[in-house]
Structure formats: structure tokens, C-alpha cells
Amino acid sequence: MLSAIISREFFSNILNLRFIVGVILCVIITIACVMVLTHDYQQEMADYNLRINLQDEFLSKYAHTNRMGGMITPQKPPEQFRPLIIGIPREANLGSFDDNPLPVLFPPLDFLFIVTIIMSLLAMLFSYDAITRERQRGTLRLLISNSIPRAKILLAKFIGGTASLLIPFILSLLAGALYISINPAIQWDSSAWAEFSLLIAASVTFISLFYLLGLMVSTFSRYSSTSILTCLFLWVLLILVIPNISPYISAQLYRIPSVNKIERQVNHLLDTERDELGREFSREVLKKFAARYGVIYSEFESLEFGGLWGECSPENRKATQQRAAADPQFKAMVDAFREQINQAWSEANRIQREKAEQLRKDLTTKATAQTKIAKNLACISPYANYIYLATDLTGTGLRNLDYSKQIASEYYNMFYSYLEKKTQQAMKKDPTFETNSFLDVSDRPRFVFKEEPLRDKLDAVLPYWGILVLFNMVFFAAAFAGFMRYDVR
Amino acid sequence: MLKSIIRKEILNNLLSYKFSIIIILSTILILVSIFVMYRDYCLALENYGVLQPKSNEAIAIIPPTPLSIFAKGLDENLCRSYEIGFGGQIRVGSKQESVNNLFRLFTTPDLLYVVKVILALCAMLFAFDMVSGEKEVGTLRQTLSNSMKRPILVIGKWIGGFTSFVVPFFIAVLLSTILVTMSPLVQMDGENWAKLGMFLFSSVLYLAVFFSLGLLISCLTHHSSSSLIISLFLWAMLVFFIPNLGNILARQLVQIPTVQQLEVKRSQIWIKEVFERINREKNYREVVGSINSENDKLIADYRNRFDRLVSVSQNITRFSPAAAFTCLATDLMGTGISEERRLKKAVLLYKDLVWNKQQDDLPTFNFHRSSIKEVFGFGGLANLMILILFNMLFFVSAYVAFLKYDVR
Numbered sequence: 001m002l003s004a005i006i007s008r009e010f011f012s013n014i015l016n017l018r019f020i021v022g023v024i025l026c027v028i029i030t031i032a033c034v035m036v037l038t039h040d041y042q043q044e045m046a047d048y049n050l051r052i053n054l055q056d057e058f059l060s061k062y063a064h065t066n067r068m069g070g071m072i073t074p075q076k077p078p079e080q081f082r083p084l085i086i087g088i089p090r091e092a093n094l095g096s097f098d099d100n101p102l103p104v105l106f107p108p109l110d111f112l113f114i115v116t117i118i119m120s121l122l123a124m125l126f127s128y129d130a131i132t133r134e135r136q137r138g139t140l141r142l143l144i145s146n147s148i149p150r151a152k153i154l155l156a157k158f159i160g161g162t163a164s165l166l167i168p169f170i171l172s173l174l175a176g177a178l179y180i181s182i183n184p185a186i187q188w189d190s191s192a193w194a195e196f197s198l199l200i201a202a203s204v205t206f207i208s209l210f211y212l213l214g215l216m217v218s219t220f221s222r223y224s225s226t227s228i229l230t231c232l233f234l235w236v237l238l239i240l241v242i243p244n245i246s247p248y249i250s251a252q253l254y255r256i257p258s259v260n261k262i263e264r265q266v267n268h269l270l271d272t273e274r275d276e277l278g279r280e281f282s283r284e285v286l287k288k289f290a291a292r293y294g295v296i297y298s299e300f301e302s303l304e305f306g307g308l309w310g311e312c313s314p315e316n317r318k319a320t321q322q323r324a325a326a327d328p329q330f331k332a333m334v335d336a337f338r339e340q341i342n343q344a345w346s347e348a349n350r351i352q353r354e355k356a357e358q359l360r361k362d363l364t365t366k367a368t369a370q371t372k373i374a375k376n377l378a379c380i381s382p383y384a385n386y387i388y389l390a391t392d393l394t395g396t397g398l399r400n401l402d403y404s405k406q407i408a409s410e411y412y413n414m415f416y417s418y419l420e421k422k423t424q425q426a427m428k429k430d431p432t433f434e435t436n437s438f439l440d441v442s443d444r445p446r447f448v449f450k451e452e453p454l455r456d457k458l459d460a461v462l463p464y465w466g467i468l469v470l471f472n473m474v475f476f477a478a479a480f481a482g483f484m485r486y487d488v489r
Numbered sequence: 490m491l492k493s494i495i496r497k498e499i500l501n502n503l504l505s506y507k508f509s510i511i512i513i514l515s516t517i518l519i520l521v522s523i524f525v526m527y528r529d530y531c532l533a534l535e536n537y538g539v540l541q542p543k544s545n546e547a548i549a550i551i552p553p554t555p556l557s558i559f560a561k562g563l564d565e566n567l568c569r570s571y572e573i574g575f576g577g578q579i580r581v582g583s584k585q586e587s588v589n590n591l592f593r594l595f596t597t598p599d600l601l602y603v604v605k606v607i608l609a610l611c612a613m614l615f616a617f618d619m620v621s622g623e624k625e626v627g628t629l630r631q632t633l634s635n636s637m638k639r640p641i642l643v644i645g646k647w648i649g650g651f652t653s654f655v656v657p658f659f660i661a662v663l664l665s666t667i668l669v670t671m672s673p674l675v676q677m678d679g680e681n682w683a684k685l686g687m688f689l690f691s692s693v694l695y696l697a698v699f700f701s702l703g704l705l706i707s708c709l710t711h712h713s714s715s716s717l718i719i720s721l722f723l724w725a726m727l728v729f730f731i732p733n734l735g736n737i738l739a740r741q742l743v744q745i746p747t748v749q750q751l752e753v754k755r756s757q758i759w760i761k762e763v764f765e766r767i768n769r770e771k772n773y774r775e776v777v778g779s780i781n782s783e784n785d786k787l788i789a790d791y792r793n794r795f796d797r798l799v800s801v802s803q804n805i806t807r808f809s810p811a812a813a814f815t816c817l818a819t820d821l822m823g824t825g826i827s828e829e830r831r832l833k834k835a836v837l838l839y840k841d842l843v844w845n846k847q848q849d850d851l852p853t854f855n856f857h858r859s860s861i862k863e864v865f866g867f868g869g870l871a872n873l874m875i876l877i878l879f880n881m882l883f884f885v886s887a888y889v890a891f892l893k894y895d896v897r
Contacts, residue, residue, distance in 0.1 A: 018718045025722055029730060036734060039741050047747045054750075058757050062764045070756040075749065088593045095587070096748045096755075097571070097579045097836075098791040101563045101829055102736050102802060105815055107596055109733035117729060121721055129714075225618075228717065229510045232614065236514060236607055241521075244598040247591040248525045251532065256589075258539045260570055260582035267580075367588035374591040387594060398590050436767040 001148055002156050009160025013126060014167065022122045023168040029114055030172035034179050037083045037110060042185045044078035051075045060442065065423050065435040072415060074408040074447035079396050080192050083180055084111040087396025111176070112390055115203045116239060116383055119169055120210040126165050127214030128231045129224035130157050131486065136224065140488045154483050158215060158476070162208050169207065173200060191454050195394055198458070202393065205468045206386040210235070212475035219482030242381040250374035256366040266356045274352040281344035282309055285337070293333050299323075300333065308338050308434070321432055335431065342435075371398075379464075382471050389464040393457055403452050411447045418445055490637065491645045498649025502615070508653065511611045516661040518603050523665040526558045526599045531674055533557070533568060536585055540570050547573040547843045549836045549854035550582075554823050555675045556684060560601035562824030571836045573843045576759055576780025579836065600662070601818050604692045605811055608658060609699040610724055615654045616703025617720045618713035619646050620891060625713060629896045643704075643891040647884065651700050655693055662689065683861055688821050694876045695814040699724070701883035708890035731809035739802030745794045751787065758783045781844060788837065792830075799826055803868070810879045817872035823858035827867040832856060 013019055052075055059071055079087070086108040134140035143153060177196070180186050188196075214231050221227035286309070290297050304312035306320025324331040375398075378384035391397025422441065426433045502508045533553040542548035549571040557564035570582035586592040596602055623629035632642065666685070670677055677685070703720050710716040759780050766776040806812035819825030835856045842852045859867065 017715045021718055021722055025726075032734060036737050036741065040737055043741065043744075044747070047750055051750050051753050054753050054757065058761070062757075062761050064764060067760050067763065070760050073753065073756070075753075088590060095569075095581045095583045096752055097581050097833070098751050098788060098795070099566070099748050100745065100795065100798070101566050101826065102739075102799070104563055104566065105819065105826065106732045106736045106806070106812070108737055109730060113729060113733070117725055118722075121725065125718060125721065224714070226506050229507050229614070232610070233510050233514055236610070240607055241518065241598065244595045244602070245521065245525055247586075247589055247595060248529055248598065250591075251586075251589065252525075252528050255532075256585075258536045259585050259588055260536070261539050263583055363588065371589045371591055374589060378591070378595070384595075391594075398594065401590060436764070438768075 001146075002152055005143075005148075005153060005156035006160040006163070009130075009157050010164045013161060013164035018122070018125050019164065019168070022118075022125075022165075023171060025118060026114060026122075026168040026172035027175055029118065030111070030176045031179065033110060033114070034083055034176045037086070038179070038183055038186065041078050041082040044082065045185070048075060048077045059444075063439050063441045064437060065419060065439055068415075068419060069412075072444070072447075074411050074449075076404055076408075076449050079394070079400070080186075080188060080451065081195070081394035081396050083183075083186055084176065084196075085391065085394050085396045086110045087391045087394070088398065088401065112387065114172065115169075115206060115390075116386060119165075119203070119207045120235065120239060120383075122168070123165055123207050123210035124214040124231045124235055125228075126161050127157075127211045128218055128228045130161060130215050131218040131483065132221050132224040132227050135222070135486075135488055144488050150483055150486075151480060154215070154219075154480055158208075158212065161215070162211050165207060165211060166204065169203070191451070194454060195457070198393055199390055202386065202389050202461075202465060202468070205465065205472065206382060209382050209468060209471045209475065212472055212479060216475045216479035216482060219479050219486055238381045239383045243378045243384040243387070246378035246384070247374040250370050250377060254366070254370045254373055256370055257363065259363065262359055262363050266359055269352050269356045269359070274348055277352060278345045278348035281348055282341055285340045285344050289333070289337060289340075296327075296330055296333060300330070300337070305337070306334060308334070309341055324431075331431075338434070379467060382468055385464040385467045385471075389461045389468070392461045392464075395451055395457070399457070399460055400452070404449075407449070408447070411445075414445050491641050491648075494637075494642060494645025495649035495652070498646055499653045502650065502653040507614065511614060511654075512657045515603070515608055515611055515658055518607060519600065519658070519661040520665050522598050522600055522603050523558060523662075523669055526561060526597075527669045527672070527675070529561070530555060530558045532585070533564070534674060537568060540582070542570075545851065547851050549573075549839050549856070551832070551854075551856050551858075554681075554858060555670075555677055556681055556688075556822040557599075557824050558669060558675070559599060559685065559688060560818045560822040560824055561597045561599045562601070562819035562822065563826070563829050564824040567824065567829060567832055571839075573840050576762070576777040576784070577840055577844045578755070578759065578780065578784060579840055601815065601822075604695065605814060605818075606728055608692075608696055609728055609811070610721075612654060612696045612699040613703040613706075613720045613724050614717075615650055616700045617707055617716045619650055619704055620707040620894060621710050621716045622707070622713040624711060624894075624896055633896055639892050639894075640888065643708075643888055647701070647704060647887075650704075651697060654700065655696060658696070659689070680860060684821050684823070687861060688818055691814060691817050691821070691873060691876065694873075694880060695810060698810045698876060698879045698883060701880055701887055702727075705883050705887035705890060708887050708894055711895075727809045728811045732806045732812035732815065735806035735809070735812065736802050739798055739805050743794060743798040743801050745798050746791065751791060754787060755784065758787070792833070796830070799830075807875055810876055813872040813875040813879075817869055817876070820859070820864045820867065820869050820872075821861070827864070827869075828858060831859065 055071065055073075055075065063071060079085075081087075087110075131140065134143070144150070180188065213234060214227075217230045217234070218224075218227050221230065290301075293300075300306070300320070303320045303323070304310065304316045306312060306324075307317045320334065324334050375384075375388070388397065392399040395403075419441070422439060422444075423433075423435075426437070426439055430437075530553060537550070537552045540548075540550055542550065551568060553564055553568050565584045565586055569584060572580040572582070574580050618625075620629065623632075633639070669675055702723065706719050706723070707713075707716050710719065762771070762776045762780050762783075765771050766773065771779070803812070803816065816825060820827050835854075839852065839854045846852060865873075
């Protein structure tokens, strides 16, 4: 009997106008989206390759120890899921004068739009009248008069309805997957396909949740016309209102100091204040050297310290080198001077960096707390849970930002230890070598972006998935309770 | 006769479940949205107070506009600080929202969003069963069996239905606007009130587009359930699909470098110049001159491409009233793309002033957001015309469809 009701529900749905509209829309939107986003992905890839080439070429001509940070910024390729999901627009926060603000006004459209807007609406349109329509027609009364338990009827309606609902979704996914697999520009490995399968499973959980919500509302309504309005009311609240309001509420609940002000303080600490401190330490070095070396120091001073401190003409630089080559005592002084001055600046850098780091750390702690509040607030809505789940699973979301930051900082650490070795080698080879001299870094370690392991991603997204399943259970239980007491007359 | 149709339509709506649920939803949303955005504006104002430049700092910064409470648009971008530094380089301050990434995942829930997305849906829900619904219950046949002319009936239905929808919206907006503007922090001058008035007028025009579209669909279908399905999907296409995909499509048609690429090039410019300076190939004046001119070239190239991108994207998305309305509303409120382009131009001029200054005194940065006249000059009028055109198109189509409608 259960299978009979399932098949009846299934066929009555697929012969309906909403099914045809759903199929056409889903397939057209998916294909349009995947095609446009794939092209966008290819452009991003070309831009990424160009950036890598620009950096390589620049380093081959201008690499020097000072300012190296600005020359080796890790370049991240576009995410492999970019042809399907855009996630967080990466350009938004770079703080550049030339940015494209269009995505702020018109958020980009991707696969998540199909699931969260089109499919959730379709799910509710399939289920809002599942009970009320039958009551209004009188068929529910006939059905109940047989010896079938109400629970079975509800379960059959859920299974049959969801199965018919998933046809447009699966069809559009197949079209999308086919396009991705035959496109030579996109090379997905097995782990990407595994993520894709998990994404489908998560989407099905999300879609069935809205089907159950519609079913629940239907069991509490007498007429289809009221049921659809209640459904749309809930849909608007859950999808369009709660998630969007939550970051603003959290910003009110948990204040953070002005980001811009802290940035300026950090810049001041690392720039003007660092220079002042460095000069102060250097002057102490000068005093010490003046006392220790006397006459040859005065001679060194008259040669503008050979460029090791302050401005120096090329003639004086050359003269210092010649003087050092001729006189071992002078050379020993110059070497010691270079070392002490470097130490003075390193010390100034260290002190100022620590201060700046403290400021940044305070801000990050507060910002993390605010983001956490917003994230948890938004979890009231299944939409937010699904967005976290889908974007984190495919490496296009909040988690990916943290992950990218972490691997970039690992790269910096690796690069700076390489740079230190390289600088020492260069100093040994050439005693006049200093931080502004050209340094060959062609054998440097390169930044390679490696996707986060699927296991780690899965561990992180399971709680959100759990919440979605819980929503499913709650709505089913509520629909069950409503249907048990439903007056079928 | 027209009067009684309008009266019947209004009373019919007032007593319906649909009316109560939509009014509850829209009132709550409008009040919550305006209150949330008002608090956000207060935070932005506080932030602006902290960032005011000192007399020895070459910083361009503008205060947030109180109109951002209603349509925030790009105000967060516009109110960043632009500091003119070494070699005429422009250092842009981070947005306050940049530390909370959730802002980037979700949309701003301002009045513009409520009108553009939610009230447009409500307008369609009001209109979707005006004709097909009456046909189903049989009242349409009875009404037309009298000496009632179809044009009068359809016009009466439109006026009655739209009035009962739009009046509560106006009351909710007025109520929340009065509450918000009573705060001493919100300083609205005459120009701002006029802009707000124009914004509300364009909102009504925009909602009328969706209302007429709902009526048109209702006149083309014979069951309210099919009318509802078609309405919902057209709404999703017009509000989300066309504007949002259109912008990505425009990016395929106009080659524009990414911000990351520009950042790489920008840092390379100054590092190269400083390196050459230290190694004594150039003097200081030459170095800063090169940094300035190279950056100028980079910016000029980008701005040209960006201007082309904006015009292509506007041409593509014009098929959707939602895109035209977004552009018109944000431009009117001084938080749109045109304002962003004007501000960037002003910052560049200010940079040149600082760069070419003869005395020690730094010039001050002056910028006024566009007046209504300027907004209409920059393409606002075209967007307004698009909304009017859509209205006429949908209403005339609904009118024609109703004249041919089979009421049996």
C-alpha cells in the first residue's frame, strides 16, 4: 500500500505544471551558470598565471633582502570549485584603490542559488498543498477510510514528493557535471568528485527540509491558499531575513574598535616609530665606535660610513671599499660596524613588530568573537547552515580563508628561513653585500596551494549537516503531530 | 462603477489572510531593517569621527550619508580613508566590516533589499490570483454578466489591489523614518529629504512593475496555482538571475585585471624604484616621479576598463527591473556606482593637488555627493524610464490579455 501511495504522489507531481517549470528552470539556470562561471574560472586562471610570471620576472631583476615581503606575496589559484560555487568574493577585502564594487551591489550567482532559492521554493511549491489539496478535493477522506495508518500516508507523501522533486535537481546536476567533466580547462581529481558527491547529499538534505516544512504547514492548514502564504512567509524569514540580519546584530552586540585606526597605528609603529627607534639605536652604535676607534672612525665618518648608515655617494662607497681592502684594521672596524648597525635595526624591528603584533592580535581576537556570534545567530536558519556546509566543503567559504592564511604564513616562515641562509651565503662570498644588494633567489621555494584534506573539511562541516538533519526530523515530527490531529472532513 | 470596483477590491484584500500575513511580514521587516541599518550608520559615524585626518595628514575621507540607512549600497567602500603616501601612492584603509567575513557571505538587509526582493515578491503575491482566482470562485463571470466594461474592471482591480498593498508599505516606511530621523545623529537636509522622496517614488514604481506582472500572469492563466508558480519563477529570474549572472557575464566581455594582479604590479613599481634609487641609478625626485606616473598609468588603464565594464553590465542587466531599480536607488541615495566613480576621480585629483603642492600647507579634501539633478544626468533618468517602460509594458499586456480572457 505504501508503494502505491508513493507512486501516486510521484506521478501526480510529475504531471503537474510546477514540475515542468521546475525542470526547465533548473536545467537552464544550471547550464547558464556553469558555462559563465567556467569561463570566469579560465580567466581567473590566466590572471593567476600572469601574476606568477610577473613575480618571477621581477625577482630575477630586483630581488633584495629588504622589501622581500612585497615581492613574494603568495598567489592563490582560483578554487577548483569556482565553476560551480563562488563563495566569498576574494577581491572584496584586499583594500585596494582599484577594486570592482559591482559584486557588492549584485552578489554573484552560482550553484548555491539554484539550491537555496530555486530548489527550496520548488520544494515548498510541491508540498504546500500535499494535504490541503486532498482535503479540499475530498480524496483524503477516502484515503483515510481505508485501513492505512496516517503515519504511513505521511511517509509515503514525503518519499513520493521528494523523489519527484529531486528529478529536476538531478537532471540539472547531471548537465553541470557533464559540462565540467568534458571541459579540458577543469581538471577535477577524485577528491573533488568526492566533495561534489557530498555536496549533492548535503543539498538533498536541505531540499528535503523545505519539502517537510511545506508538508508541516499543510498539515496545520485547512486551505491551500493559506498554506502557501504561510509557507512563503516562513521561507522569506528563513532564507532572506535571518541570515542577512545576523552579522549586523552581532556587530551591535559585540563592538570592535575601528579597524582603520588600528591599521594606522600599526603602520605608524612599523614605519615612523621603527625608523626613530632604529636611528636611536644606531646613534648609540656610532657613539660606541667613536670612542673605540678614534681617528679611523673619523675617517670612516668622512666617507659617509660607506653607505652602511645614512646617505652616501658612490665615490665614498668605493673609497671605503678600497680603504678596507688596504687596511685590515679599517676592514675589521667596517665589518663590526655593519654587524652592529644590522643588529640595531633588527632590534628596532623586533620591538616594533611585537607591539604591532599585539595590536593585531587583540583586533583578531575581538573580530573572531564577533564573527562567531554572527555565525551562531545565523544558524537558526537552515540557509546559513547549508551555506557554511557547502562552501566549507568545497573550499570556497570562511574556513578556506583561514586555511589560506595559515598556509601562506607557513610559506612565509619557510621562505624567510631560506632567505636568511641565502643572505648569509651571499655575505660570506661578498663582504660588501648588504640588505639592499641584488640577491639571486631563483632556487627559492615556491608557493604551491594545496587543497585542505577532505577529511578535515568533513570534520568541520558535520555539525552543520547535523543541524540540517535535525531540522528535517523536527519538521517531520511536527508534520506527523499535525496530521494525526488533522480533521479530514 | 470604477469606484465600487476599487472599493470592493480594497475591502476584499483587507479582510483576506493574505493581506494580514503580508502586512505583518512587510511591517516587521521594514521596521527591523531601518532600525538595524540605523545602528549600523551610528557605528559608521563613530568610526568616521575616529578617523578624521589631522592637519598634517594627506587623507581623503568622507562621512557616511544618513541615506545609507535606507540603501547602504557601496557606502562602506566610499567611507574608507584614502591616504596619499610616498610617491603619490594611495593607501586605502580597510573597511570596518572586513574583519567579520560573514558580512561578505550574506546580503545587506536595508530597505532597498526589502523592497527589491521581499516586497516585489509580496506585490506578485497580491496580484497573482486577481483574475484567475476570481474565475475559479466564479465571481468574475457574475461581475462581467452586468453592464460592466472589461477595461474598467481591470483598471479598478489594479488601482484597488495596488493601493491596498502600497499604503501599508508607506505607513510602515514613514513611521520608521520618523522614528529614525528624530535621533540627533541623523542630520537630514532638504536635499536628503528630496532624495528619500525620490527613492520612495521609484520604489512604488518598481513595486508597480511586479504588481502589473502578477496581474498579467493572472490574466494569462486559468488556475491560480499555475499563476502562482509562474509568478514565483519569474520573480526569481528577474530579481536574482538576470542582475547577478549579468554582472559575471559582463566580466567575460570586458577584460579587466583582478585586484590581486594590480596589487602585484603596484608593489613592484615602488620596490623597483627604491631599489634603483639605492643602487644609485636615479635621484630621489626621479624615483618619486616615476612611482607617481607609473601608478597613474595603471589607474588610468584600470578606470577605463572599469567604466566599460559598468556600461556593459548595465546594458546586460537592463532586462531586469531589479537591476535598474538598484542602480537608480543607490545613485539617488549617493551610495551607488556613479558616486563611487565620482569619488575615485575626486581622490585622484586630490592626490595630484597634494603631489603638485608648492607650499607646506596640505590641501583639504572636498567632496559632495551628487545632487538629484546630477544623478538624473548620470543615467538615473534612463533607469527611471526603464521602470516606467516596464510598468507600461506589463500593464498594457495585462489589459490586452484581460480583454481576451475567457471567464467561463
